[in-house]
Amino acid sequence: MAEVIFFFAAIVALAGALGTVIFRNPFYSVLALVCHLLGLAALFLLLRAEFVAAAQVIVYAGAVMVLYVFVVAYVGGQDRPLSPRHGPGMRAVALLFCGALLAEIGIAVIGSGLKVLDQEGGGFFPAFGSPDEIGKLFLTKFLLAFEIASLLLLVAAVGAVILARRRSGLDDPRELSVADLLRSPASGTLPDAERGSLQEAAGPPGR
């Protein structure tokens, strides 16, 4: 029974991964990634990682993918064909490279000769991977990692808000650039200097 579930979940996960890369429309890519995550959650369950599987479905397939869907809907999934500048030559090289990487990882895994990889795994006890055990580990042995992770999430949330906020006056033609500031320091007041950062770096719009 476990074999049937494994192959089913593995095929779903692999098909989702392939679909994510192959689909031209980013919206379909996101949906394929959701399929991939659900298949992966089933694999986690087979590996007795209940809490990781639940977090995968709730956090990843739920929250993070909704964020992706919103951004795809906002930006609009314009899918252009591959540019002629690089052409199919570079694409073939990229595919060759990832094939080589697959062969290398496969040799490293299968040729490692580790005894522990050929069996189903040991040291299993009924509460293995339950929220109870994971919580205990998080709050005792890995308390520092837990706190740092919470801090990292806070920093990322603040950074994302700052990056994506609406800057007023971006399309103002009277906008100052860094060169203007260098030329006449007296005219560069602080709010003007704060206004455009990425756009000045990238040049005028509509280029």
Place this chain on the structure above:
Amino acid sequence: MSITWYLCVSAIVFSTGVGGVLTRKNPLVVLLSLELMLNAANLALVAFARAHGNQEGQIFALIVMVVAACEVAVGLGLIVALYRRRLPIDVDELRELQG
């Protein structure tokens, strides 16, 4: 099922993600391919945790999930900022840093 099967699935998913990062031009899809690679690493971590009967690999996988969520938040913020500045949503066009 031996653990090697899970590691093979993880290797294939990781290579697929690498192929996506290398061939796709839309930064959204590049981010999705990065997610694939992180998930492949997660699967390998959980598989090794099962092989050794040790739950610490699962803790590692959860921390990787947190880092992936942060990466998604910042990456999508960057894409929204690109869109607001009417820059092309295309990683080949955005090469100011290349000189």
